[in-house]
Amino acid sequence: MAPHGGNRLAVARRLGCRPDQLLEASASLVPFGPPASVRRSLRRTLAGSAIRDYPDRDQQELRQAIAQRHGLEAAMVLPGNGAAELFTWAGRDAARAGVSLLPLPGFADYQRALACWQGAWRPLALPLRWSGPFPQPFPAPTGADLAAAAIWITNPHNPTGQLWSRESLEPLLERFALVIVDEAFLPLVPGGEAESLLPWVxxxxxxxxxxxxxxxxxxxxxxxxxxxxxxxxxxxxAAWRDPWPVNGLATAAGVALMADRAWDQRVQRWLAREGPWLAAELAQLPGLVPMASAANFLLVRGERAGQPCCLNGLRLALEQRHRILVRDCRSFAGLGESWLRLAVLDRRGNRRLLGALAQELGG
Ligand SMILES: Cc1ncc(COP(=O)(O)O)c(C=O)c1O
Known part of the structure; x- marks a missing residue:
């Protein structure tokens, strides 16, 4: 199976170059982070005793900061060792509830989480042709799919970048015993918070x-x-997991970030500017069809004379000749070799990516 994106260290080792020589367009992170507020807080924390002390087992300060950001009670918040750790526990609940419905192509970590608990799942196939604008309705499950106990939603969806409307997700809360909504990319999306299901928590x-x-x-x-x-x-x-899943540095970074509302606004301004610009530039290149996306990544389809064409060679050329990492889509069920996922970068990075693509595609 093709790996997850974001393997800069391993690829640098393989190519015999320094990690900072590789342009990372596979993992879809904000290209100008981490924020100054987080860096400052990490420096302060290192100078203090946070790594000499065990982290607070109740995570009170961090839970309070997150709760305050979202207008919820601290008891409704559980920080984790990345979203990935929390999928593991969601998977345990989902496995106990019954069969899970997984929209595909989708993020493979939900399958890992379910497999930990022998959780059964069935695919909910998403159409592979779509266009904007966003938000748009989530394709409602019908027939036998409604017999599932749990549904895993990604909003905006990974890898397609579709932003689902809150209105279309709300009926799922009545139809399924458990609705798990992964909003990993939502705070980056301009206007995205309006589609969050947080008001229902x-x-x-x-x-x-x-x-x-x-x-x-x-x-x-x-x-x-x-x-x-x-x-x-x-x-x-909290009773199932190990005692200190979130370390002292991550805790400090989280508290600082929750207080830094200007950061989210800066990120959204960048994406509102750079996402449409990158998509328009990609559309000029021969053999690539960028799909509409509300997120900070774009799925592109290889197409020549109306037929799908393999983009594997292009991906390898980007890596080996241009030192640019893009997301191999072979690990996304239903996609395969004629698809790539590209992260939206800053203007300089986007220009480097576009230049390399133009050189390889003859655009
Ligand atoms: C949709 C989605 N959710 C969650 C994650 C994982 O987030 P974390 O790094 O917090 O575990 C990823 C990482 O690629 C992702 O694509």
Missing amino acids: GRCPGLVVIRSLTKLAAIPGLRLGYALADPTRLARW
């Missing part, structure tokens, strides 16, 4: 919203995400 015990700070703050190495859900569910998860 506290009113709907079968809802779990999971967020990640990895993409928003460009801190994949710190590992920090959080779940927002019914306090009883979260207390159960």
